[in-house]
Amino acid sequence: MDHAVQTFISKHQMIQPHQTLLVAVSGGPDSVALLHFLCTMKKSFSLRLIAVSVDHQLRGEESEEDLRFVESLCEEWGVEFVGTSVDVQTYKKDTGKGTQEAARELRYAFFEKMMYAYEADALAMGHHGDDQAETILMQLMRSARPEAVQGMPASRPFACGKIIRPFLAASKNQIASYLEAQALEVRMDPSNEETEYTRNAIRQYLLPFMKENNPQFHKHMQVWSERAREERSYINEQAQKVLETVHFSSNVEKFVQLSKQTFKTFPLALQRTAFHLILNYLYVNQNEDISYLHEEMFMNLLNDEKPNASLDFPEGLKIIRAYDDITFSFAKVQEWKEYSYILEMEEELQLPDGSQIRADWFSGDGTEDAYTYLCDSHHVKLPLVVRTRQEGDRIRLRGMNGSKKVKDIFIDQKIPARLRPTWPIVTDQTGKILWVVGLKKGGERTSLSSGPWLRLHYKNKADT
Template sequence: MLGTVHSFIKKHDLIKKNQTIVAAVSGGPDSLALLHFLTTIKEEYNLRIIAASVDHGLRGEASIEDVSFVEKAALQWGAEFFGTSVDVPAYKKRAGIGTQEAARTLRYQFLAEVMEKTGADRLALGHHGDDQAETMLMQLARRALPEAVQGIPVKRPFAGGFLIRPFLCLSKAEIQSYCKENGLEPRIDASNEDTEYTRNAFRKHVLPFLKEINPKLYEHMQHMSERVTEDRTFINNEAKKLLENVDMSSDEGGKAVLSKTTFQKFPLALQRSAFHLILNYLYGNQIEEISYLHEEMFFHLLQEQKPNASLDFPGNLRVIRAYDVITLTFAQPEEETAFHAPLYIGKQVTLPDGSMISLEAADSREEAGRYVYTCDSNHVSLPLIVRTRRPGDRLKLRGMNGSKKVKDIFIDQKIPAKERDTWPLVTDHDGQVLWLVGLRKGEGCTRDPSGTWLRLHYKNY
């Protein structure tokens, strides 16, 4: 066993000489064995070993006695000791979270404090191979996304140093044998047998069956975890190149804007990874409610022919497609209101977005550009009306026979759906649509002209 652990430590660069290591110790078999093991290599590596133990306030005197037990063992084996008591029930109520999550949060806060106080390089935890197998099976059962099935990391940054798990290469049985061989008498937490906790149910009912099929299951799962982590790291690094084409900002609670065409130029595997990286950014890595169904919905949105569509994701995240532009945002859509205002000669109308349309008498039919429109005063009824679209609006286009629906013009011009209800158009007093501002001009009032010319100007400041 010891040879296996030493090889594992060397392979993953977990412990180096002259380091300070904090061991999280509950008093149970795994963490007690870890503390004992670390003290046996203390001289060889010239290590400073510190045991840290937490009373979560959940099991009365028993949990208080656990901390005292750990302190006694640590001092006996030449390690330093830090202990504390935390009020999990109070924190759970205050934060509105579950018991296990509250206990974990407070425990890691204390461990980080100990590391900072002591200047420790490593925080060692006693998770073993059976824990790894349980974790990966639970992840697989809960979520079908490959990103979610990576298991427990061997090493990760924590509190200015690294969190390490030297025993992931061992089975629970091997740790129990280590305790017996070295005369260790760990404390037993009865709550570990409570199958109301999902992990305990997997431990009691699922793992034994799988171990019968493959006694080396824990080794296979650890190798799989390492392989998946390596592959996922490579793919994510490649996917970050795709994110160079995505505009991500913290405006309005977080937003990401991308081009569908550019996004789809990359391989599908990188598109999927980039999608999850974007979600990690927007949700701040708190994306438990996202499932493979949301992934399928997103990619269906990219592939479908409908140019304007939207999706509602958990936490009020909206995914909006407007032709080639895909926007993921927490900003809620503003309530659009219809606009209607009369426009007289020599006057102007200010639109809700601050732009203006003015009307003046002119001595020629001259039109300069798409934001100027001229018509004949004898063929329109005044005052003119500036308003937003209505169902059934049609425009008789210059150079064409017949008329065309304003709705179809918006579609032809690829105007995003969210902009159509606020787009200004001009009619005469009888409702004849003259100008869909900036897009298309009507013909009817310019044939057989007589009388005064009227010129409309649109200005957006």
């Protein structure tokens, strides 16, 4: 085992001379073996070793004795020791988390605090090859996404340094043989033998079957993990090309916008990866409630022929597609009520969404644009009305015989369905639609030689 572990440490550049290492030690076989192994390296590498141990107060006096055992061991081996007790039960009640998750969060919070306190280079943990195999099997049971089935990294950033796992190259049996050869005493946690927790059930039933059929199963799983991470790293790098076409908000309210057609020009593997990277940005870290089913829902949204569609994801995330635009947002959709206002001449009216529209008289030459409307005043009956659309609305367009449904104008102009109910429409006193603001114009406009003329100007919220 010694040679395999040394080779693994060197391959992953886990430990360098003159470093300060924290070693997570529970008193169990794996952590005791790891501390002893690192003690054999202490002199040659000029290492400062500090054992850190946590009593979770889940087994009463027995778990407290584990802490004292580790302290005594460190005194015997000349290793610095820092221990603590945490109240898992209270933390569970306060957060609603399960026992294992609550214990892990409190344990890692203590480790992080100690990393900074000692300005440590690394935290060494005793996970071994069988733990790796268990982890990958659990991940396979829970997820169909390749990025979620990678096992534990040999090394990863943590606090002011990194977490290292030197024993991933060793099996549980090899560690047991090491303990026996070194005549090392350990403490045993009976809960590790219970099958209430999924990991323990895998440990008791599934993993023995795998290793019976392939004694090197733990090595295969470690190779799988390393290759999966290398390949995933490359795919993530390539997916950055997709993300370059995506708009990430820098506002307080996070949102992401992308073009459906542009997104679909990339290979499917990169589309999927970019989708999960977007979720990582929005959720900060991937939400555990996200599964391959959510991924399939998004891919279906991309390929759906309907112009408007939406998806509801965990924690209030909403994905809305309006023609080519797709928006990810936690913002609640503001439901404006229908409105109808009198627009007085020479005055400015503010609409519920913050936009403004002004009406005045105009004489002389003038030009129109999308947000400026000119009309022969002789054909308009005041007062003007600005309102939301109504069922059956039609407008007689300039230069056209007959009329057209406002609903069809929205469809032709690819106006998102969520914007249509609040889109401003200007009518005269008789109800004749003069202007579907920014889209289509009605009303008479013959010549500018005889005035006065009615002029309307619209400013959206961004311009006000």
